[in-house]
Amino acid sequence: MTSSCPLISNLTMVWIESMEHWQLHLFCIPTAVVSFATFIANPVLLVCIFLSRALRRETRYLLVANTLVADMLFLILHLVTLIVNAVKAEMPWFVCELFTALLVTAYSCAIITVTLMVVDTFAAVRWPLRYHNLLSPAQTNTIIGVVWLLCAIYPFTLMMIMKEKICNDNVTVCLALISLGYFKVKNIGGIDMYFLVAALICTFVIFYCYIRLYMVTRTQGIWHSRFSRARVTVLVHGVLLLLYFAPGFVFALELYIFQKKNVSQDLRVWINTVNANFLMLLPRAFAPYLYGLRYREISESLTLLLHCHRRNRENTLP
Numbered sequence: 001m002t003s004s005c006p007l008i009s010n011l012t013m014v015w016i017e018s019m020e021h022w023q024l025h026l027f028c029i030p031t032a033v034v035s036f037a038t039f040i041a042n043p044v045l046l047v048c049i050f051l052s053r054a055l056r057r058e059t060r061y062l063l064v065a066n067t068l069v070a071d072m073l074f075l076i077l078h079l080v081t082l083i084v085n086a087v088k089a090e091m092p093w094f095v096c097e098l099f100t101a102l103l104v105t106a107y108s109c110a111i112i113t114v115t116l117m118v119v120d121t122f123a124a125v126r127w128p129l130r131y132h133n134l135l136s137p138a139q140t141n142t143i144i145g146v147v148w149l150l151c152a153i154y155p156f157t158l159m160m161i162m163k164e165k166i167c168n169d170n171v172t173v174c175l176a177l178i179s180l181g182y183f184k185v186k187n188i189g190g191i192d193m194y195f196l197v198a199a200l201i202c203t204f205v206i207f208y209c210y211i212r213l214y215m216v217t218r219t220q221g222i223w224h225s226r227f228s229r230a231r232v233t234v235l236v237h238g239v240l241l242l243l244y245f246a247p248g249f250v251f252a253l254e255l256y257i258f259q260k261k262n263v264s265q266d267l268r269v270w271i272n273t274v275n276a277n278f279l280m281l282l283p284r285a286f287a288p289y290l291y292g293l294r295y296r297e298i299s300e301s302l303t304l305l306l307h308c309h310r311r312n313r314e315n316t317l318p
Helices: 004-022 024-051 059-086 093-126 137-161 176-185 191-220 229-257 265-279 282-294 296-316
Strands: none
Touching: 004 024, 004 176, 004 265, 024 059, 024 265, 024 282, 024 296, 059 093, 059 137, 059 282, 059 296, 093 137, 093 176, 093 191, 093 229, 176 191, 176 229, 176 265, 191 229, 229 265, 229 282, 282 296
């Protein structure tokens, strides 16, 4: 057994004791419900986008599709680890690290993509005549690929750094906080600063774009009505952005207080459980429905798809 095994074993055992004491495994119920609702809505919207030639040629809808794909990958990985933890099945530490790296990649990709959606909206309003010529679908797909690559570099680099140093034994609980917290204990990689700085950069870009949007459009009269489409759209996107970013800041806080002696273990477990099984799932539950309602073209494509399905079903009936 390597020197890291006792530390990892102690972290997981203390965590399990606290979760069993507070019966926090019950949080798997809302997780399953939210995941089920998302797995129904996301594929439908993805089909609407990719079956429509007009939608899949527009940057904003390709970004929406990438967000939905990243959310589904995140939910699948999260649900698998939750089930494994609930049934107390042992998992090799390397597999747990792989799941953590994929979770971080999917979550970071969703965050960066929603940030790019704000930048895309700013470009569409700021340069309306040149907007459709700024990026081709192929260039947009290249940017999306680069985003996935950038999001994967940091977590997988950490895995490579620790490949020869980590414990090879099985663990009874696999959590991203414990996996990344182990790096923090070993002073490797500046984990908490990575999440905090990345979130702050994305937040700055979003605020800059929205402030510039308001300055550009304030004389056009679209903000005068209390329930104007511009106000409602900004409100909806603002709420969605808050739901995406707030859990990231909470997770950065979790890493900061990880193994702080003046913070009780029960408090750390409660914060992580609520954040991972509730707060992180909220944007993924609301996103497909808000996108489907707010984007007229997606709504129309969905209506057409349902109409065609209903008509085909009627034609096949005897």
